[in-house]
Amino acid sequence: MHEFSLATQIVESVKEFTESRPGNQEVLKVRLLVGELAGIEAEQLRFCYNSITRETPLERSRLEVISVPALVRCSRCLYRGVPRYLKDSRAWTKVPTLQCPKCGTPAEATQGYECELKSVQFAEVSAPKLCHLPTGNHRGTSLNAP
Amino acid sequence: MTDAPAVPVIEASPQEVYDIELAHNLLDANARLARDNRALLDSHGITAIDFMGAIGSGKTSLIAGLCERLKSGSGLAVFNGDATTSTDVEAIAEQGVPVVQISTIKSCHLDANLIRKALGKIDLHQTGLILIENIGNLICPPEFPLGSKARVVVISITEGAYMVKKHPHMFLGANIVVINKIDLAAAMGVSVAELVRDVHRLKPDIMVIPASCKTGIGQDELAAALLDL
DSSP states (O other), X not given: OHHHHHHHHHHHHHHHXXXXXXXXEEEEEEEEEXXXXXXXXXXXXXXXXXXXXXTSTTTTOEEEEEEEXXXXXXXXXXXXXXXXXXXXXXXXXXXXXXXXXXXXXXXXXXXXXXXXXXXXXXXXXXXXXXXXXXXXXXXXGGGGOO | OOSSOOOOOOOOOGGGEEEEEEEEETTHHHHHHHHHHHHHXXXXXXXXXXXXXXXXXXXXXXXXXXXXXXXXXSOEEEEEEXXXXXXXXXXXXXXXXXXXXXXXXXXXXXXXXXXXXXXXXXXXXXXXXXXXXOOSOSSSGGGSOOSOSEEEEEXXXXXOTTHHXXXXXXXXXXXXXXXXXXXXXXXXXXXXXXXXXXXXXXXXXXXXXXXXXXXXXXXXXXHHXXXXX
């Protein structure tokens, strides 16, 4: 379930960013880097992000999850590159290992544990911020009154 | 939302769209606290080891066994992560070892902040070794380093023959794997050697210790391995 707390953190970070800037922004896209070894489920994360941002100023923004492949290095044969993957006919997903694909000795991961808020794409808008809800109020019905 | 009142929408023209790089590491808050914990532990000459594994894999029994073996002279303390109960704490307190219960209530893992708070509850000057029992969970704890020197994964024969293959992620960041309840291997029809092979396929250099809290096998070896870290 930490996809939900991660999504909350992303939303908070994006809010902090927009509030730190002068003027008004409409956030369009939030890009996140997620490493192959990071154990984070992109689909669940997007679902949580969309649930949290519903009826908030971030409602129209999209969370884009960019996956970062795992890379390893072997101190014995100096191999650098993609890890060895487990060969199991019953595994429906490829499973990275920390075994050197060249010589079979222990390898060290050099990439793949990322969980990074990479960038925010937004538009500067001239009108005042609309439907800007107080923190924690995700319903915001009062602001819709004519 | 069909019944929501109309909200004014601002459409941006393409020339007004900006991209700003943030490069903000989201797991960094925990990682930073974990580094602080480690620095605090190191400054007091304390080694902390955390135990991860499924509910019922035998983490508490294993730690209770380690308490028996390590409590004299090592300045041992135990942090016990448990969602709601104090069952595990009582098992450790019986041994006369200082113990802190960390109740996560609804959370599925311990994090560095909870460990930081627990460190404030013990006398660091009297402590040399801390065993930390994580919440019974196979997915989340690896993402959250605590500041420990080593991470132990406890699996057990009763979790079946495919345990390692099904949860490979858990093992990549671990330093020691304990295969517990090996006294039940024949009854369960599970091969200990095959589980050891599965672990080594993921991480060839990891230490694997077959153990049983019932017969005591493997426990001296584990205690020695922890003192060797």
